Amino acid sequence: MSHTILLVQPIKKAESRTYSDYESINECCEGVCKIYEEHLKRENPNCPSITYDISQLFDFIDQLADLSCLVFLKSSGTYVPHDKDWIKEKIYVTLRKQAGK
Numbered sequence: 001m002s003h004t005i006l007l008v009q010p011i012k013k014a015e016s017r018t019y020s021d022y023e024s025i026n027e028c029c030e031g032v033c034k035i036y037e038e039h040l041k042r043e044n045p046n047c048p049s050i051t052y053d054i055s056q057l058f059d060f061i062d063q064l065a066d067l068s069c070l071v072f073l074k075s076s077g078t079y080v081p082h083d084k085d086w087i088k089e090k091i092y093v094t095l096r097k098q099a100g101k
Helices: 025-043 054-063 084-100
Strands: 004-009 018-022 066-073 078-082
Touching: 004 025, 018 025, 025 054, 025 066, 025 084, 054 084, 066 084
Parallel strands: none
Antiparallel strands: 004 018, 004 066, 066 078
16 A cells, blocks of 8 residues: 555646545556546536546546656655556556456
């Protein structure tokens, strides 16, 4: 369990920046998926159920002005920054594990 801070900037305006914190990298990955699902609900308000695949999620991530996370490294007592590609890799691994259950 590594405390993780997710930094999101949907558009180029600095005022759009937000952050969320999670108790683990897996929770952070699920948080990114929830952000995308909320986006889909806003875009498709009349659809009772919405499905998507991982490539659509990754396209959404790529369209964000910025998405990064800071993961607490207990051994050094510091936060290590990670970029969109790292986040996408972790999401892929997390979703594969969930699909295998």
